[in-house]
Amino acid sequence: MNSxxxxxxxxxxxxxxxxxxAFCMLFWCFLSWATWDESTSSxxxxxxxxxxxxxxxxxxxxxxxxxxxxxxxxxxxxxxSLKLVGMGYGMAxxxxxxxxxxxxxxxxxxxxxxxxxxxxxxxxxxxxxxxAGLIVIAIRRHNKEIDxxxxxxxxxxxxxxxxxxxxxxxxxVRAIPQDxxxxxxxxxxxxxxxxxxxxxxATIPYMFTGFRLSLGIAWLVIVAAEMLSGKSGIGAFVxxxxxxxxxxxxxxxxxVIGLVGFVLDRLMNGIERNATLILSCxxxxxxLFQKMRSQSSNAFSTNESVPTLIRKESCDASA
Amino acid sequence: MPLLELRNVSKGYGxxxxxxxxxxxxxxxxxxxxxxxxxxxxxxGKTTLISALAGLKSPDSGQVLMQGESAKQPGPDRGVVFQNxxxxxxxxxxxxxxxxxxxVLPNLSYPEQIAHCEKxxxxxxxxxxxxxxxxxxxxxxxxxxxxxxxxxTQPKVLLMDEPLSALDALTRGTLQNEIVSIWERDRRTVVLxxxxxxxxxxxxxxxxxxxxxxxxxxxxxxxxxxEFDRPRTRESVTHHPAYKPLKKAIIQLLxxxxxxxxxxxxxx
Ligand SMILES: Nc1ncnc2c1ncn2[C@@H]1O[C@H](COP(=O)(O)OP(=O)(O)OP(=O)(O)O)[C@@H](O)[C@H]1O
Ligand SMILES: [Mg+2]
Numbered sequence: 001m002n003s004x005x006x007x008x009x010x011x012x013x014x015x016x017x018x019x020x021x022a023f024c025m026l027f028w029c030f031l032s033w034a035t036w037d038e039s040t041s042s043x044x045x046x047x048x049x050x051x052x053x054x055x056x057x058x059x060x061x062x063x064x065x066x067x068x069x070x071x072x073x074x075x076x077x078x079x080x081s082l083k084l085v086g087m088g089y090g091m092a093x094x095x096x097x098x099x100x101x102x103x104x105x106x107x108x109x110x111x112x113x114x115x116x117x118x119x120x121x122x123x124x125x126x127x128x129x130x131x132a133g134l135i136v137i138a139i140r141r142h143n144k145e146i147d148x149x150x151x152x153x154x155x156x157x158x159x160x161x162x163x164x165x166x167x168x169x170x171x172x173v174r175a176i177p178q179d180x181x182x183x184x185x186x187x188x189x190x191x192x193x194x195x196x197x198x199x200x201x202a203t204i205p206y207m208f209t210g211f212r213l214s215l216g217i218a219w220l221v222i223v224a225a226e227m228l229s230g231k232s233g234i235g236a237f238v239x240x241x242x243x244x245x246x247x248x249x250x251x252x253x254x255x256v257i258g259l260v261g262f263v264l265d266r267l268m269n270g271i272e273r274n275a276t277l278i279l280s281c282x283x284x285x286x287x288l289f290q291k292m293r294s295q296s297s298n299a300f301s302t303n304e305s306v307p308t309l310i311r312k313e314s315c316d317a318s319a
Numbered sequence: 320m321p322l323l324e325l326r327n328v329s330k331g332y333g334x335x336x337x338x339x340x341x342x343x344x345x346x347x348x349x350x351x352x353x354x355x356x357x358x359x360x361x362x363x364g365k366t367t368l369i370s371a372l373a374g375l376k377s378p379d380s381g382q383v384l385m386q387g388e389s390a391k392q393p394g395p396d397r398g399v400v401f402q403n404x405x406x407x408x409x410x411x412x413x414x415x416x417x418x419x420x421x422x423v424l425p426n427l428s429y430p431e432q433i434a435h436c437e438k439x440x441x442x443x444x445x446x447x448x449x450x451x452x453x454x455x456x457x458x459x460x461x462x463x464x465x466x467x468x469x470x471x472t473q474p475k476v477l478l479m480d481e482p483l484s485a486l487d488a489l490t491r492g493t494l495q496n497e498i499v500s501i502w503e504r505d506r507r508t509v510v511l512x513x514x515x516x517x518x519x520x521x522x523x524x525x526x527x528x529x530x531x532x533x534x535x536x537x538x539x540x541x542x543x544x545x546e547f548d549r550p551r552t553r554e555s556v557t558h559h560p561a562y563k564p565l566k567k568a569i570i571q572l573l574x575x576x577x578x579x580x581x582x583x584x585x586x587x
Contacts, residue, residue, distance in 0.1 A: 179405035279409040
């Protein structure tokens with residue numbers, strides 16, 4: 001039984017994906033063979049081996065500045081991009097959650113803003129970028145310290161990645177069963193408690209789906225934004241290599257972009273599936289408390305440490 | 320003064336040609352400490368009636384009075400055991416009950432609140448499931464959690480919407496006895512909705528049939544007073560000479576009302 005399972009795991013997770021990768025490598029080799037240029041005796045599309053040998057220096061010490069040679073490691077470029085993604089994405093979800101609650105919870109708000117959202121949502125990051133630039137110009141008039149292109153990237157990311165979280169949160173709010181609201185009504189919960197103890201936990205699974213989709217979009221957008229701004233980060237790296245005709249490092253960087261996106265998605269997927277774990281934190285505290293109490297009552301061997309009830313008129317727990 | 324009162328309450332759903340009348344001109348008064356059972360077939364508007372009593376649905380006309388005062392808003396003084404349990408799935412059994420208890424009894428210290436919850440969990444015999452989530456429980460266990468949650472908030476009136484309908488006959492019997500003995504100990508006012516005439520007779524002081532009214536809304540029939548001595552057990556009740564005639568009369572009334580309403584619908 002167990003060895004069969006192990007074998008299946010090996011086939012599913014190692015063998016079959018490897019075959020797929022091998023096919024892609026073959027296609028890549030074919031592509032560079034087909035674009036072979038006799039006059040320069042090199043391929044227009046570098047082969048995997050050339051790609052690696054050309055770009056190895058960027059991978060050798062990925063997180064170091066190489067000022068004297070004039071280039072930075074690829075890890076450093078990725079890290080710069082991730083920082084911008086983090087800021088733009090953070091801004092986006094912080095704004096998206098309350099907007100999503102309003103959109104899902106208030107009929108009037110939905111009537112007012114749903115059409116606008118439907119129009120803003122399909123706007124491409126390439127179109128947001130110049131718009132974000134206008135705002136940055138205005139901000140820089142008051143504060144010259146600010147890095148304009150970074151801010152422009154952050155705004156673009158925020159505007160593009162905000163939508164999945166807004167829409168998913170709204171769907172989650174609308175999907176809350178009437179039953180939960182009836183419980184809240186009978187207990188006469190205050191609106192704060194209604195929100196924090198019922199609406200929020202009931203919507204969290206939907207919200208996390210939104211978070212995952214938003215992060216995917218944020219990563220798509222950063223590369224585009226950095227290509228336009230062209231200063232630093234992995235998107236700028238790709239653009240610079242392209243402009244200077246060193247295609248090996250460019251291809252390597254594109255692959256790294258894909259890998260980072262994949263890792264981010266896996267990460268968010270894990271968090272999303274454990275979203276309910278966040279909700280169970282209070283139960284862990286309660287369980288710890290119960291354990292402590294049962295231990296202390298054992299220690300005294302009487303029930304003195306068990307708190308006695310004030311409300312004596314209520315019934316006893318006899319069978 | 321009755322504790323809870325309905326005056327000329329009518330309620331329907333929908334508008335225009337889609338309009339269905341559910342309750343028509345109901346009058347009901349429930350005294351403090353009384354155990355009232357309302358029996359009716361599926362779809363006669365029992366849940367609608369209990370929602371009106373709880374203040375969850377406001378009647379189209381008529382009044383709901385609690386101790387003589389209009390009671391439009393729901394509140395913890397009228398605890399409801401919902402037909403579909405209405406437990407919060409992300410909380411464990413203990414937390415579901417604690418959630419209600421913390422809100423209703425905020426003056427107790429935290430250990431006291433937990434002890435209070437545990438007492439009611441033990442009462443419905445779920446101590447082994449204290450830290451389980453609703454998804455890990457059977458339907459009957461969920462219903463017991465729902466019952467414990469409402470009992471733990473110590474409402475003035477306990478409104479129960481078919482609290483035992485999802486249980487098998489055996490568990491149902493034990494819980495019927497359990498609810499009756501809980502009630503006999505502290506004489507809370509109870510309105511029990513049920514579709515089981517035996518259950519109503521075993522538990523209640525008064526059995527009121529809810530009769531379907533040929534598409535114009537259900538009405539309450541004349542109440543049957545159950546005068547069997549307490550504490551009652553299933554045996555003492557079923558062997559009582561008055562039991563069989565009483566049960567027969569109630570079922571007759573329910574059946575004939577249904578037949579009439581069906582005939583009228585067929586004719587029209
Ligand atoms: N929210 C609603 N909107 C429209 N119609 C409703 C609504 N709730 C109930 N009804 C209708 O009112 C009638 C009575 O429903 P209700 O749920 O009160 O019946 P019930 O006696 O509790 O039935 P059961 O024994 O199956 O629980 C039904 O015909 C139902 O279709
Ligand atoms: Mg019902």
